[in-house]
Amino acid sequence: MKVAVYRKEHFNAAHRLYNPDWTNEKNDEVFGKCNNPNGHGHNYEFVVRLVGEPDPETGFVYDMKKLSELMLEHVAERFDHKNLNLDVEEFKNLNPTAENIVIVIYNILRDKIDASLDMKITLYETERNFVEYPV
Amino acid sequence: MKVAVYRKEHFNAAHRLYNPDWTNEKNDEVFGKCNNPNGHGHNYEFVVRLVGEPDPETGFVYDMKKLSELMLEHVAERFDHKNLNLDVEEFKNLNPTAENIVIVIYNILRDKIDASLDMKITLYETERNFVEYPV
Amino acid sequence: MKVAVYRKEHFNAAHRLYNPDWTNEKNDEVFGKCNNPNGHGHNYEFVVRLVGEPDPETGFVYDMKKLSELMLEHVAERFDHKNLNLDVEEFKNLNPTAENIVIVIYNILRDKIDASLDMKITLYETERNFVEYPV
Amino acid sequence: MKVAVYRKEHFNAAHRLYNPDWTNEKNDEVFGKCNNPNGHGHNYEFVVRLVGEPDPETGFVYDMKKLSELMLEHVAERFDHKNLNLDVEEFKNLNPTAENIVIVIYNILRDKIDASLDMKITLYETERNFVEYPV
Amino acid sequence: MKVAVYRKEHFNAAHRLYNPDWTNEKNDEVFGKCNNPNGHGHNYEFVVRLVGEPDPETGFVYDMKKLSELMLEHVAERFDHKNLNLDVEEFKNLNPTAENIVIVIYNILRDKIDASLDMKITLYETERNFVEYPV
Amino acid sequence: MKVAVYRKEHFNAAHRLYNPDWTNEKNDEVFGKCNNPNGHGHNYEFVVRLVGEPDPETGFVYDMKKLSELMLEHVAERFDHKNLNLDVEEFKNLNPTAENIVIVIYNILRDKIDASLDMKITLYETERNFVEYPV
Numbered sequence: 001m002k003v004a005v006y007r008k009e010h011f012n013a014a015h016r017l018y019n020p021d022w023t024n025e026k027n028d029e030v031f032g033k034c035n036n037p038n039g040h041g042h043n044y045e046f047v048v049r050l051v052g053e054p055d056p057e058t059g060f061v062y063d064m065k066k067l068s069e070l071m072l073e074h075v076a077e078r079f080d081h082k083n084l085n086l087d088v089e090e091f092k093n094l095n096p097t098a099e100n101i102v103i104v105i106y107n108i109l110r111d112k113i114d115a116s117l118d119m120k121i122t123l124y125e126t127e128r129n130f131v132e133y134p135v
Numbered sequence: 136m137k138v139a140v141y142r143k144e145h146f147n148a149a150h151r152l153y154n155p156d157w158t159n160e161k162n163d164e165v166f167g168k169c170n171n172p173n174g175h176g177h178n179y180e181f182v183v184r185l186v187g188e189p190d191p192e193t194g195f196v197y198d199m200k201k202l203s204e205l206m207l208e209h210v211a212e213r214f215d216h217k218n219l220n221l222d223v224e225e226f227k228n229l230n231p232t233a234e235n236i237v238i239v240i241y242n243i244l245r246d247k248i249d250a251s252l253d254m255k256i257t258l259y260e261t262e263r264n265f266v267e268y269p270v
Numbered sequence: 271m272k273v274a275v276y277r278k279e280h281f282n283a284a285h286r287l288y289n290p291d292w293t294n295e296k297n298d299e300v301f302g303k304c305n306n307p308n309g310h311g312h313n314y315e316f317v318v319r320l321v322g323e324p325d326p327e328t329g330f331v332y333d334m335k336k337l338s339e340l341m342l343e344h345v346a347e348r349f350d351h352k353n354l355n356l357d358v359e360e361f362k363n364l365n366p367t368a369e370n371i372v373i374v375i376y377n378i379l380r381d382k383i384d385a386s387l388d389m390k391i392t393l394y395e396t397e398r399n400f401v402e403y404p405v
Numbered sequence: 406m407k408v409a410v411y412r413k414e415h416f417n418a419a420h421r422l423y424n425p426d427w428t429n430e431k432n433d434e435v436f437g438k439c440n441n442p443n444g445h446g447h448n449y450e451f452v453v454r455l456v457g458e459p460d461p462e463t464g465f466v467y468d469m470k471k472l473s474e475l476m477l478e479h480v481a482e483r484f485d486h487k488n489l490n491l492d493v494e495e496f497k498n499l500n501p502t503a504e505n506i507v508i509v510i511y512n513i514l515r516d517k518i519d520a521s522l523d524m525k526i527t528l529y530e531t532e533r534n535f536v537e538y539p540v
Numbered sequence: 541m542k543v544a545v546y547r548k549e550h551f552n553a554a555h556r557l558y559n560p561d562w563t564n565e566k567n568d569e570v571f572g573k574c575n576n577p578n579g580h581g582h583n584y585e586f587v588v589r590l591v592g593e594p595d596p597e598t599g600f601v602y603d604m605k606k607l608s609e610l611m612l613e614h615v616a617e618r619f620d621h622k623n624l625n626l627d628v629e630e631f632k633n634l635n636p637t638a639e640n641i642v643i644v645i646y647n648i649l650r651d652k653i654d655a656s657l658d659m660k661i662t663l664y665e666t667e668r669n670f671v672e673y674p675v
Numbered sequence: 676m677k678v679a680v681y682r683k684e685h686f687n688a689a690h691r692l693y694n695p696d697w698t699n700e701k702n703d704e705v706f707g708k709c710n711n712p713n714g715h716g717h718n719y720e721f722v723v724r725l726v727g728e729p730d731p732e733t734g735f736v737y738d739m740k741k742l743s744e745l746m747l748e749h750v751a752e753r754f755d756h757k758n759l760n761l762d763v764e765e766f767k768n769l770n771p772t773a774e775n776i777v778i779v780i781y782n783i784l785r786d787k788i789d790a791s792l793d794m795k796i797t798l799y800e801t802e803r804n805f806v807e808y809p810v
Contacts, residue, residue: 003234004267012801014689014716014758019462030463032470038758041689041716043801051270057154058165059232064264065167083689083713097464099408126687126718129469132409135456138504139537147396149284149311149353173353176284176311178396186540192424193435194502199534200437218284218308261282261313273774274807289597300598302605321810327694328705329772334804335707367599369543399604402544405591417666419554419581419623443623446554446581448666488554488578531552531583559732570733572740637734639678669739672679675726 004051005061009071011080014041015096039083042125046075046105051118062117070112075105098123098131106133139186140196144206146215149176150231174218177260181210181240186253197252205247210240233258233266241268274321275331279341281350284311285366309353312395316345316375321388332387340382345375368395372403409456410466414476416485419446420501444488447530451480451510456523467522475517480510503530507538544591545601549611551620554581555636579623582665586615586645591658602657610652615645638663638671646673679726680736684746686755689716690771714758717800721750721780726793737792745787750780773798773806781808 017034018027027035034040048071052061082088084096090104102123110119124130152169153162162170169175183206187196217223219231225239237258245254259265287304288297297305304310318341322331352358354366360374372393380389394400422439423432432440439445453476457466487493489501495509507528515524529535557574558567567575574580588611592601622628624636630644642663650659664670692709693702702710709715723746727736757763759771765779777798785794799805 001238002268002270003237004270005234006265006267008263012715012717014714017464021462030468033756036756036758036762038761039689039714039716040687040756040758041714041718042687043718054232054234054238057156059152059230059235061234061266063165081708081711081715083711083715086713087711095464097459099410099459099466100464102408103406103459128413130411131466132411133407135407135409136508137538137540138507139540140504141535141537143533147310147312149309168351171351171353171357173356174284174309174311175282175351175353176309177282178311178313189502189504189508192426194422194500194505196504196536198435216303216306216310218306218310221308222306271778272808272810273777274810275774276805276807278803287599291597300603324772324774324778327696329692329770329775331774331806333705365599367594369545369594369601370599372543373541373594398548400546401601402546403542405542405544417580417582419579438621441621441623441627443626444554444579444581445552445621445623446579447552448583486573486576486580488576488580491578492576557734561732570738635734637729639680639729639736640734642678643676643729668683670681671736672681673677675677675679 002051002053003061004049005064005067006047006049007064007067007071008045008047009068009076010043010045011076011082012041012043013079013082013084014039015084015091016040017095017097019095039085044079044101045124046071046102047122047124048109049118049120049122050113051120052116062113067113070109074108074112098125098129099133102131102133137186137188138196139184140199140202141182141184142199142202142206143180143182144203144211145178145180146211146217147176147178148214148217148219149174150219150226151175152230152232154230174220179214179236180259181206181237182257182259183244184253184255184257185248186255187251197248202248205244209243209247233260233264234268237266237268272321272323273331274319275334275337276317276319277334277337277341278315278317279338279346280313280315281346281352282311282313283349283352283354284309285354285361286310287365287367289365309355314349314371315394316341316372317392317394318379319388319390319392320383321390322386332383337383340379344378344382368393368399368401369403372401376403407456407458408466409454410469410472411452411454412469412472412476413450413452414473414481415448415450416481416487417446417448418484418487418489419444420489420496421445422500422502424500444490449484449506450529451476451507452527452529453514454523454525454527455518456525457521467518472518475514479513479517503528503534503536504538507536511538542591542593543601544589545604545607546587546589547604547607547611548585548587549608549616550583550585551616551622552581552583553619553622553624554579555624555631556580557635557637559635579625584619584641585664586611586642587662587664588649589658589660589662590653591660592656602653607653610649614648614652638665638669639673642671642673677726677728678736679724680739680742681722681724682739682742682746683720683722684743684751685718685720686751686757687716687718688754688757688759689714690759690766691715692770692772694770714760719754719776720799721746721777722797722799723784724793724795724797725788726795727791737788742788745784749783749787773800773804774808777806777808 016039017031084091106121122132151174152166219226241256257267286309287301354361392402421444422436489496527537556579557571624631646661662672691714692706759766781796797807
């Protein structure tokens with residue numbers, strides 16, 4: 001009788017997409033205006049999905065207040081109002097594409113929550129571009 | 136050549152989260168402000184997903200008008216503008232967490248629709264808290 | 271060179287619409303299912319609009335962080351997860367229609383912010399029913 | 406380490422639902438007001454989901470700009486501001502239900518993108534009616 | 541102590557933009573793909589705004605249930621699942637631009653509601669194109 | 676018989692809020708995390724509102740396609756995927772608060788459109804923070 005529960009939080013951040021091993025011409029060709037050296041930014045929304053059986057005493061798969069606090073403490077407070085490339089350790093050597101950000105968020109949160117609960121993250125870069133991990 | 140079809144409806148209801156076997160202190164500790172004895176409320180949205188092969192004569196997996204009518208008659212009309220704990224039979228002895236509400240909605244609707252069509256329900260308590268059953 | 275600035279916050283509450291001076295029949299006739307004695311509820315969103323000239327040193331009409339804090343402290347924390355009729359002083363003798371709630375919110379916030387800034391409140395009871403005061 | 410990436414685009418189109426092999430009475434009975442001979446219309450939104458491993462050099466599963474261009478060139482430009490029944494080849498002999506439209510979109514796009522990437526389409530006819538293919 | 545109250549409803553319709561007094565070339569030049577002879581369509585949303593003093597006995601400026609019924613009976617039921625040019629009397633000789641539709645809706649509803657209440661209509665053709673009348 | 680017409684477009688940009696005449700301590704005190712030297716960012720949405728009489732031959736107050744093109748050419752293409760402080764001339768010496776951005780957009784677009792049409796701009800920095808100019 002497994003149920004999936006979802007919680008959505010957000011952060012506003014700047015980023016630049018480029019590969020430091022490439023020439024600027026190659027970066028422009030692949031990343032276009034996302035390679036602007038001074039960066040651009042987004043209102044990111046991220047959703048955590050946990051799957052498990054509701055506890056018979058509480059009716060909760062997981063306390064949404066605790067999940068929200070973990071998402072704020074470990075992700076939103078570290079990424080919000082930051083330049084992902086320059087201010088966030090995980091992206092010092094990792095291109096902050098939506099794909100890489102969603103994997104980083106999963107890796108940050110996975111061991112904060114009991115492994116018996118399946119976890120999946122969805123990240124919205126805009127309302128028209130979004131990603132999900134794992135699949 | 137299976138297709139999933141989705142229909143969304145809504146209801147506005149009050150609820151209170153607590154376990155009658157616990158002390159009020161324990162309920163406050165676990166459910167926080169959701170344990171307010173006079174209740175609080177939400178604009179709930181619920182989505183039914185049915186999976187099957189489109190009928191070659193109609194091009195429909197299921198008639199969305201009929202699905203909407205079932206959702207309104209059996210769920211929305213019974214839950215809308217109600218206090219879930221006090222006015223809805225299913226929650227007389229069941230804590231109306233989002234997890235329990237989504238299971239109740241599934242159980243209500245499952246036998247109203249041919250078993251050959253897979254069914255899944257998503258329930259939004261707010262735009263930031265939602266649940267899905269079964270997974 | 272006046273600019274209007276807007277901030278949106280939310281609270282989730284239960285309420286019941288009725289006039290205690292009327293018979294239950296009259297209340298049912300006028301308020302329909304909103305007169306359910308055990309209440310129902312909504313995810314309310316409220317927006318404060320302030321109008322003034324941007325400060326030349328900050329570029330702000332008003333600090334949105336401060337506005338958010340005032341909205342949370344004086345409105346959201348008092349109304350969230352409450353039964354408006356039973357738990358909120360202002361509605362002990364006032365029917366909590368959207369019209370009356372928006373006037374109450376305006377009256378609460380008006381003297382918390384310098385009178386030189388025009389103020390207007392919009393309150394969403396659902397995405398399809400909303401009100402604005404003053405006009 | 407597979408990631409799902411999603412891109413959303415839209416088109417505005419007219420359509421009529423009916424089966425030309427049936428009497429008008431039968432069509433009215435099954436399709437109701439959707440059988441209006443002069444048609445009606447929708448703001449359709451469609452989402453393409455691709456699943457694969459992010460390229461280690463770009464951090465992309467697929468370039469969202471290229472995906473957007475394929476969706477615009479092969480679907481939106483052909484369907485937008487059209488009457489699906491009368492102006493779009495694929496629906497000359499196929500009832501343009503949401504189910505059939507989503508299958509047509511999948512078939513159009515599937516061979517435009519490397520087969521190593523799993524593809525799924527979601528089509529929103531309205532915010533309350535939507536479909537997904539394959540499941 | 542005037543309050544504005546708003547109610548939103550919707551209809552899904554087809555239309556074609558053109559001026560019958562012009563050549564097809566001129567119509568194409570001015571209306572572009574909106575001049576497709578077979579039509580295209582939209583999910584229209586329309587909002588009625590009424591301004592007045594809340595009744596001291598009910599706390600209502602206007603009963604939202606009655607307003608909704610008027611909007612459904614006189615507008616949505618007449619426009620929904622219709623081709624505006626061919627099926628709706630008011631557009632037989634009037635180009636169904638958003639501007640003209642919003643004026644028609646206002647004229648239909650204005651005398652259904654007491655003149656002491658100011659009325660304004662907003663019509664959304666898409667989430668990115670909308671109009672308001674009167675101003 | 677004036678009608679207001681609205682068109683919404685968007686751009687994704689980075690910015691930093693600070694006053695170069697102040698110490699960093701003062702900037703932190705006033706702008707908080709918005710003063711992060713490496714910037715942060717947003718998905719901005721901006722709406723242009725024009726008011727005028729519909730042309731009797733077209734039924735348009737203004738051609739939405741032309742309005743969209745002006746908004747894209749003069750605003751979105753100049754601001755999108757940019758760092759407003761470093762890449763956009765108007766903000767070299769002007770703090771890019773929402774208030775200042777909306778005034779800049781108005782000043783850019785005002786003389787591109789006939790002065791007989793009243794113009795107003797709304798800018799959404801997030802769905803919870805937005806501004807309007809003029810009022």
